């Protein structure tokens with residue numbers, strides 16, 4: 264699917280960063296028809312939330328399994344094979360060559376799409392240097408995205424700040440999925456590379472991942488719909 268073919272509403276992925284499947288199901292009910300795409304990450308997955316992938320898929324929703332896999336190749340390939348049976352649309356792996364290669368092998372014959380996490384959006388150059396890297400965020404994101412493309416990965420997780428440059432490098436065949444989204448006036452929290460929904464879409468992001476600004480809002484549905492309206496406006 265090309266960027267132009269994704270409906271504005273379907274570009275918002277709500278991160279179900281909640282403590283239990285019951286809390287997640289209550290949020291899904293509250294958001295109703297307004298949200299079509301959900302993300303399940305560590306908090307919910309480790310609290311028994313993985314069966315929600317199939318339940319959501321049965322309701323016609325899409326699910327992004329944000330498992331950020333990184334292990335020896337065989338373990339990653341077998342893990343991806345298992346997640347491919349769950350009904351998830353996306354799964355994440357860290358953007359290391361062995362890991363990405365194994366993930367692509369593991370999803371063979373399924374409809375699951377692999378996203379490579381380049382550099383977490385809570386990192387800036389100082390954080391990378393503290394972790395032992397000698398290059399900055401933009402250089403590392405670019406190098407990892409290029410490797411991901413060569414290895415047959417389907418999409419990239421990056422911050423909206425890198426989207427413009429990456430789009431020139433990887434073209435329109437790879438999906439660019441961006442967390443680090445903050446509607447104007449909302450708390451940044453631990454995110455360091457952020458942008459508003461409208462600016463991220465204008466920069467060329469395909470999908471926006473939003474967690475706390477939606478799930479911690481007094482009226483999550485109203486916030487989700489406001490983000491979708493901002494997306495639609497940015498797309499013109």
Ligand SMILES: O=c1ccn([C@@H]2O[C@H](COP(=O)(O)O)[C@@H](O)[C@H]2O)c(=O)[nH]1
Pocket residue numbers: 278280304329380382383384385420421442443444452454472473474475476
């Ligand atoms: O680089 C990354 C990769 C994944 N995430 C995930 O996205 C959401 C963002 O939540 P907010 O509450 O909107 O900050 C969260 O589930 C992260 O695990 C990311 O933020 N950055």
